[in-house]
Amino acid sequence: MSYTIKTAEQYKQAYQHSIEDPEGFWAEVAGHFFWQKTWDKVLEWDFRKPELKWFIGAKLNITENCLDRHLATKGDQTAILFEPNDPAAPNRSYTYRQLYESVCKTANALKANGIQKGDRVCFYMPMVPELAIGVLACARIGAIHSVVFAGFSANSLADRIKDATCKMVICSDYNDRGAKHIIVKDVVDEALAMGCDSVKTVLVHRNTGGKINWREGRDKWWHEEVDHQSHACPAEPMDAEDMLFILYTSGSTGKPKGVVHTCGGYMVYTCYTFQNVFQYEDDDIYWCTADIGWVTGHSYIVYGPLLAGATTVMFEGVPTYPDASRFWQVCEKLRVTQFYTAPTAIRALMAHGDQYVEGFDLASIKVLGSVGEPINEEAWRWYYDKVGKGRAPIVDTWWQTETGGILISPLPGITPSRPCYATYPLPGIQPCLLDQEGREIEGNDVEGLLCIKFPWPSILRTTYGDHERCRQTYFAPFDNYYFTGDGARRDADGMYRIIGRVDDVINVSGHRLGTAEIENAINTHPQVVESAVVGYPHDIKGQGIYAYVITSAPVADDNTFRHELLDAVSKVIGPIAKPDKIQIVSGLPKTRSGKIMRRILRKVASGDTSSLGDVSTLLNPEVVDEIIDGALNE
Numbered sequence: 001m002s003y004t005i006k007t008a009e010q011y012k013q014a015y016q017h018s019i020e021d022p023e024g025f026w027a028e029v030a031g032h033f034f035w036q037k038t039w040d041k042v043l044e045w046d047f048r049k050p051e052l053k054w055f056i057g058a059k060l061n062i063t064e065n066c067l068d069r070h071l072a073t074k075g076d077q078t079a080i081l082f083e084p085n086d087p088a089a090p091n092r093s094y095t096y097r098q099l100y101e102s103v104c105k106t107a108n109a110l111k112a113n114g115i116q117k118g119d120r121v122c123f124y125m126p127m128v129p130e131l132a133i134g135v136l137a138c139a140r141i142g143a144i145h146s147v148v149f150a151g152f153s154a155n156s157l158a159d160r161i162k163d164a165t166c167k168m169v170i171c172s173d174y175n176d177r178g179a180k181h182i183i184v185k186d187v188v189d190e191a192l193a194m195g196c197d198s199v200k201t202v203l204v205h206r207n208t209g210g211k212i213n214w215r216e217g218r219d220k221w222w223h224e225e226v227d228h229q230s231h232a233c234p235a236e237p238m239d240a241e242d243m244l245f246i247l248y249t250s251g252s253t254g255k256p257k258g259v260v261h262t263c264g265g266y267m268v269y270t271c272y273t274f275q276n277v278f279q280y281e282d283d284d285i286y287w288c289t290a291d292i293g294w295v296t297g298h299s300y301i302v303y304g305p306l307l308a309g310a311t312t313v314m315f316e317g318v319p320t321y322p323d324a325s326r327f328w329q330v331c332e333k334l335r336v337t338q339f340y341t342a343p344t345a346i347r348a349l350m351a352h353g354d355q356y357v358e359g360f361d362l363a364s365i366k367v368l369g370s371v372g373e374p375i376n377e378e379a380w381r382w383y384y385d386k387v388g389k390g391r392a393p394i395v396d397t398w399w400q401t402e403t404g405g406i407l408i409s410p411l412p413g414i415t416p417s418r419p420c421y422a423t424y425p426l427p428g429i430q431p432c433l434l435d436q437e438g439r440e441i442e443g444n445d446v447e448g449l450l451c452i453k454f455p456w457p458s459i460l461r462t463t464y465g466d467h468e469r470c471r472q473t474y475f476a477p478f479d480n481y482y483f484t485g486d487g488a489r490r491d492a493d494g495m496y497r498i499i500g501r502v503d504d505v506i507n508v509s510g511h512r513l514g515t516a517e518i519e520n521a522i523n524t525h526p527q528v529v530e531s532a533v534v535g536y537p538h539d540i541k542g543q544g545i546y547a548y549v550i551t552s553a554p555v556a557d558d559n560t561f562r563h564e565l566l567d568a569v570s571k572v573i574g575p576i577a578k579p580d581k582i583q584i585v586s587g588l589p590k591t592r593s594g595k596i597m598r599r600i601l602r603k604v605a606s607g608d609t610s611s612l613g614d615v616s617t618l619l620n621p622e623v624v625d626e627i628i629d630g631a632l633n634e
């Protein structure tokens with residue numbers, strides 16, 4: 001596509017253009033898409049409300065851009081290439097025409113089951129093509145999808161279904177993931193028993209087959225509802241600012257928020273960034289190993305690649321099954337050209353040893369991507385040397401659920417890459433660093449709170465059902481800025497290095513979790529009086545979860561108690577949120593106003609007790625020594 005940047009000079013020009021005339025710049029990019037009606041105005045914005053509107057008055061359907069638009073030229077090209085969990089099972093694939101027809105049939109099945117424009121549909125499924133098809137089917141008819149990562153518990157699923165008052169849940173019967181066999185449908189049944197009154201239908205995709213529990217009238221088989229439908233379904237005309245999807249993400253307080261993205265801006269931005277960051281060319285095979293339950297899967301497995309007419313791989317399995325060579329075996333087999341994964345996966349595979357990557361023919365790989373958390377230098381080097389064989393540039397892509405797409409990243413082979421650096425902002429992105437008082441820190445070789453000064457097309461529009469919370473979280477901390485929650489450094493060359501979250505959000509194996517959420521889960525245990533959760537550096541996971549727990553009475557059996565806590569967390573949130581370390585304490589260090597001094601807890605958890613600072617002003621300075629002593633045993 002003509003808007004693809006190919007040289008450093010073009011990057012500079014595009015960036016300059018995007019800053020001097022953002023509306024002109026984005027109108028030009030948007031001109032490459034199919035709009036049923038073009039916009040009256042490109043942008044209206046006010047960070048203080050916030051009000052964020054792109055391509056005002058325009059009509060479109062994102063699926064016409066993902067599918068219909070490609071049929072004439074790419075009808076027979078593979079759109080989705082499915083790699084199942086079992087390496088011996090055959091690949092399944094969908095050409096653009098087959099995908100188009102499957103999406104239309106599914107869209108007709110949704111309509112036949114009462115789903116209309118604006119209705120919310122929840123997905124709780126493994127990484128099978130039907131998940132992408134279902135999501136696109138929603139978009140086809142203007143229903144709003146809310147995908148919940150299938151690793152979350154019934155409780156979490158119920159919370160999300162209720163928050164969005166979903167009318168339908170789409171799930172699988174079972175899921176084989178690695179060596180595990182998970183009864184997905186049972187989790188949905190359990191969630192629906194928690195008062196999800198809005199759900200009228202559960203559409204069940206038969207994945208592995210086998211007997212499952214069934215509620216007549218409510219539960220319906222995907223194949224029975226979809227297979228007989230017509231493979232033509234008109235694309236619902238959507239306003240550019242109509243909701244496309246909700247995706248829940250953890251914050252520093254309370255329950256996860258439903259981040260809302262809308263049709264027009266999200267389409268333009270995900271496609272533009274996909275093209276430029278991955279430099280996708282005809283006949284390339286692009287593979288992003290994320291799960292569609294996270295934003296990376298939404299933007300860079302489904303929408304971005306399909307909008308760009310790419311071949312996108314969907315992987316059902318895990319990196320270490322049957323062994324730690326699975327990724328490389330698949331890269332070799334499918335001739336993958338762009339490979340996009342998370343640092344935690346790289347570190348885990350690195351720890352298994354080089355023998356698992358050596359000996360595979362990875363010459364097809366042109367670009368390596370990293371996302372989700374800071375990538376440490378050692379992992380970066382290993383990725384570059386062992387996987388890319390020193391030939392493939394790494395793009396360290398920084399972005400968030402709220403940003404919809406990548407904001408800061410190198411362009412491979414075009415702008416410089418450097419270990420640990422997301423480097424420079426993409427066109428249209430105006431990052432800055434603020435100090436605690438909200439003053440902009442000018443110049444280079446500085447550190448501060450990462451904010452963005454100007455909107456981009458896929459910035460979140462609101463948090464579902466609670467606009468004030470959106471304002472409070474992202475726009476109120478600093479007047480007239482979008483606050484990312486991350487700290488960053490700008491080096492002497494003006495390159496950005498993301499340091500990590502400055503709020504009470506932790507990043508565990510690339511999964512974003514709120515410490516408050518985990519504390520609430522721990523506190524459901526009847527013997528727990530109070531708890532405090534912090535992150536600490538972890539070799540593989542990036543951050544590990546450290547829980548300090550106060551109990552009402554000495555625990556009778558330490559081991560049993562710990563297991564009960566882990567079970568409680570699994571039940572309330574999901575296994576991904578289980579603490580790595582639990583320390584029972586008699587008190588938590590608090591200020592005189594009763595605030596937990598998390599700074600101290602973080603230091604102790606990281607094993608660094610050299611510089612705790614002055615603790616004498618605490619309400620209970622004596623607990624600090626106790627905590628330090630106890631931590632040594634963990």
Ligand code: 7RM
Nearest residue numbers: 371372373374396397398399400401498512
């Ligand atoms: C895409 C995604 C967002 C948080 C974000 C950061 C961290 C993401 C990088 C990164 C350093 C990166 N969405 N993060 N990418 N930190 N370098 N390249 O992960 O909403 O789940 O998480 O993840 O802290 O704020 S997310």
